[in-house]
Amino acid sequence: MKRFYLLLVLIWMPTTQADSFQYPLQAQQVAPDTYVLEGKTEDFSRKNGGFIVNTGYIVTADGVVVIDSGPSKRFGEQQRALIEKSTGKPVIRLYLTHHHPDHFLGNQAYADVPRYVLPASKRGMQQEGESFTANMYRMTGDWMRGTGITLPDKTAQDGTETVGGHALETIALSGHTAGDLVIFDHTTGVLFSGDLVFNNRAATTPHANIDAWLQALEKLQSLPFKVIVPGHGPVAQDKAPIEQTRDYLQWLITTLKDGAANGLDMNEVMQTPIPERFKDVALARSELQRSVSHLYPALELGNLQPAKQTE
Template sequence: MRKAILCLLLMVCSAAHADSFQYPLEPQAVAPDTYVLEGKTEDFSRTNGGFIVNTGYIVTDNGVVVIDSGPSKRFGEQQRALIEETTGKKVIRLYLTHHHPDHFLGNQAYENVPRYALPASKQGMQAEGENFTSNLYRMTGDWMRGTSVVLPDKEAKAGTETIGGHELETIALSGHTPGDLALFDHTTGVLFSGDLVFNNRAATTPHADIDAWLKSLEKLQSLPFKVIVPGHGKVAQDKVPIEQTRDYLQWLMTTLKEGAANGLDMNEVMQTPMPERFKSVALAHSELQRSVSHLFPTLETDSLKPAKQAE
């Protein structure tokens, strides 16, 4: 009898433990047939399970097109289950906007679905995916249990294709990473920008080329979109998130270059006061500190070169 009670208690505890790893996925309709699962504007933690990213999906006549699979196997499985249960249609394609872990580590849930990414993104996933997985396990714990790297199996190419009544344009860019894919649905006017655009959340820069990033923002701003889904932050119906991202990146590079030119060290630059317009932007100070570590050493080295060598 005692053994039976113990087994029952273990079963109840196991079920409760499993329930505690449910992501709060609430589809947000942003246009006809188009939905976003909006993540928190936070750092990775054991509380949010890595759900700090916006993923989306488009319900076409032929099936569902998904944009980014999220940060873990659990997330991808729950995302796909929700999509197929609520739409009554199968997922027919997955687009991966770039190689950062919160955007592609849910790929295990889509192993039987064509997974599209730019070549540079696939290379990044292959080179860094295992380290990403280990780091996220350290930061988010058992939310990551069972997660392993599944690479894209299709090359995303720039161009327009009609899928189930939706005219989808794949746009190949770079700057946030060496390969940044944006997806523009001409049928609904929705632009999925990936992490080229942040909205009221400071941009991350571990693989950034700021000059290329600013050029990519010019391209996105020229598009006739009606709705923009940033990689992080609220969905918007205007170009303000693009303008804010550009403003932040320009301020960041000016700050770092001036710091290097004035002989400041990294710790001094990290203490730069945040301009008033960025004080309400989530994680602005902590991302400044990270960006100093990512970008400042190169700028510092360049500032110390003799004039002829610097040219």
């Protein structure tokens, strides 16, 4: 009898394992032939499976161009299945905006597709890919099952190329990381900015050079885009996400430099009040704390003065 009841429990138990590893992918059309899978503005967790990133794709006459493969093998496989089923066309190339794990750990699903990246990003994947993967396993658990490193095999360069009727410009920048690839579709006016731009989500800085980042934002601001797809946060039809990202970075670096100049320790700087204009920006407090750990030690060191020698 006990075995009978146990069998009933197993039959009626909600499928919290196999079914739960389906990412909630919904294609959002943002322009003709152009779609975005918008991630949550959250930290990595076992609940979201690492789906905190925006990935996109462009349907051309020759096939589909994908921008970023997402945080895991499962994600890449589900992303590609959705794309090929909904478009009826094969994926013909993959662009990777940079080397952070949520943007490239789905590459295994595209092992048969040309995978374009900047040289600095490929080096980052080679040097840090294994540690990124291990950390993602710790944060998101079984969503990562089977995920390994599939490196890109093509080098992206500055320039414009027509792919299936779409004039795609690839732009090599830096700031968020040492290699930030931007894709601008002149045909539709859609700009895929990668993590150089965040929208209503605080910017992350583990590999940041703030001065270079601010220069990159100036370049993006000058482009005649109609739609901008940030690396994280909602798609927009204006330059507000660029302006918000610039404002946040300027506030951040000023706060850190002032703290270092005034001899504050890291814990004191982490308690800096968040300005009212950033109160609704997701993860503003936690990203400030992370940025202090990433950037503050070098600023403190720069403020140390050598002791004067006495005669």
